[in-house]
Amino acid sequence: MAVKRFQNLLKTRNFGFIIGFLFSVFFCLTGFSSGLFGDLEAKLLDTYFRLKALVHEMLSKKAYGKRMQMMPSLLISLFLV
Numbered sequence: 001m002a003v004k005r006f007q008n009l010l011k012t013r014n015f016g017f018i019i020g021f022l023f024s025v026f027f028c029l030t031g032f033s034s035g036l037f038g039d040l041e042a043k044l045l046d047t048y049f050r051l052k053a054l055v056h057e058m059l060s061k062k063a064y065g066k067r068m069q070m071m072p073s074l075l076i077s078l079f080l081v
Contacts, residue, residue: 008014031037
């Protein structure tokens with residue numbers, strides 16, 4: 001009787017949603033209760049700005065190595081992405 005009741009949930013198309021929901025609940029509980037992901041945003045922002053500075057340095061060296069000057073609007077549009 002109970003198997004027939006939950007038989008629709010165990011079908012392949014619904015089972016993926018159940019697993020995804022369980023994983024998201026697990027990660028939410030883990031993140032909120034333990035502080036495991038607390039400084040993840042700060043680390044991601046640090047990495048982003050480090051990479052941004054590296055790309056800016058590489059682009060400016062490449063442009064000045066060819067005796068060209070980069071237009072400021074080009075630099076602004078490159079780093080707004």
